[in-house]
Amino acid sequence: MGAYKDKNVKKNPWYYSFYTGTITNGKRDREKQRGFKTKKAAEAAEAEHKTKLKNGSYFEPQKALFGAFISDWCKNKRNISPETKELYENNIRLYINPAIGHIPVSKLNAQHIDDFITYMIEEKELGEWSVKRAFSNVNTCLNDSVKKKLIEYNPCNGVDKPRVSRKIRPIWAPEFAFDFADKTRRKSRYWIATYIALMTGMRPGEILGLRWSDIKFEEKTLTIQQTVTKKRRIKNGAKTKSSVRSIAISTSLVDALKEHKVMILQERLLLGTAYQQNDLVVCTSFGGAATMRSIQRMWDRQLIKxxxxxxxxxDLRHTHVAFLIKINVPLKAISERLGHTSVAFTMDTYGHLLPNMQSDAADGLDVLQSESLSIAK
Structure with missing residues (x-):
């Protein structure tokens, strides 16, 4: 046997088929794979298949349950952060395995995927983002498997994918936000985190990872080069490549940071060698990385008080964006400041904060027309 062309198939008509030499239930076992563009590609895939059968490395999807299949995929997934891998593993353990882990990969179909989505929504009562993330794990795994020719078709393509409703986040008006910042000033060692968020729009992990060496006081800039994870692990880099960026900071923030630095230096002198030399701006009294839980506790207490x-x-990040829009900062500059991958993403996320853009544009045209006519006369 070898490579053949299916005349009834227009796209990728070539396939291979061969007998393995083994017999199951009185019948000779045969291996078959469709979907090749050329005869040469089919023959190459057949040769690789035979080699894997010979050395025992061939994977047979018919015999694998999806739970084990996606667990192996997760284990071999490279170029992702430990936090992302942990999220994958939790989704597999908590939602994927109980719902569809027992189904053979070769039998998995669109109805199973639909049932999986319903299971997460109705039985587990998960939120939209949790459902979307768990579904994405399954979808990505199956897409990767199609590319590797382990399976012919991704059943996720046959269902309506979970969507997330975009919610309008609450924000504070400038007069209230700055009054709140002034009232809470120095009421907690973590107050500086609040003020940094309000004045820069940085993400919480970026604030926790900010070092004194990342700040240039004379130039009034700071650079985001590392973050702190939920488990207090200091991680080089940021969320995305565009998230590694420099941000111009106001004089008032520079003054607040200098004031905070005096307190940090006093703690270092007091503890001596017991102080952890992490160079962090927001840190524990021993110099260690602070947790978001600590920041949140401080935040909740102050909101109540x-x-x-x-x-x-x-939401202080969203409030910061509202400030920038109010003072007419261009959207591209806002996008760069936030570390977004594109202006389109910024517009999609914060477009609801721009209700007056159309009327401003119309008013601007009226002004332009009036000025132009005056000059012409």
């Missing part, structure tokens, strides 16, 4: 409208700490 000063009877502030409840917003999440992360």
């Amino acid at each position: 000063y009877e502030a409208p409840h917003i999440a700490f992360y």
Whole structure:
């Protein structure tokens, strides 16, 4: 046997088929794979298949259950962070295995995927983002498997993929935000994290990873080059390549950072060699990386104490964007400041904060027309 062309198939008509030499239930075992563009490609894949059968490395999807299959995929997944891998593993253990882990890979179909989505929504009562992430794990695994020709088709393509409703995040007005920042100043060692978020729009992990060496006081800039994870691991780099960036900072933030640095230096002198030399701006009293949980506790206490409208700490990033829009900062500059991958993403995320852009444009045209006519006369 060898490579053949299916005349009824227009796209990628070539396939291979051969007998393995073994017999199961009185029948000769045969291996077959479709979907090749050329005869040469089919023959090469057949040769590779035979080699893997000979050395025992060939994977037979018919005999593998999806739970073990996706676990092996996760284990071999490279170029992802430890946090992402841990998220994959949790999704497999908590949601994927109980719902579809027992199904053979070769039998997995679109109905199984639909049932999996329903299971997460109705039985596990997961939120939209959790459902989307777990589904994406399954979808990515199966897409990778199609590329490797382990399976012919990804059943996720046959279902309506979970979507996330974009929610409008609450923000504070400038007069309230700055008054709150002034009232809470120096009320907690972690207050500086609040002020950095308000004045830069940095992500929480970026704030926790900020070092004194990343700040140029004279130039009034800071550079984001590392983050702190939820497990207090200091990690080089940032969320994406575009997230590694420099941010111009205001004079008021420079003054607040200098004031905070005095306190940090006093703690270092007091503890001596017991102080952890991580160079972190936001840190514990021993110099260690602070946790987001500590920041959140401080934040929740202050919201209650000063009877502030409840917003999440992360919403200070959205509040910062509202400030920039209010003072007419160009969208491209806002996108770069936030570390977004594109202006389109910034517009999609914060477009609801721009309700007056159309009317401003129309008013601007009226002004331009009036000025132009005056000059012409």
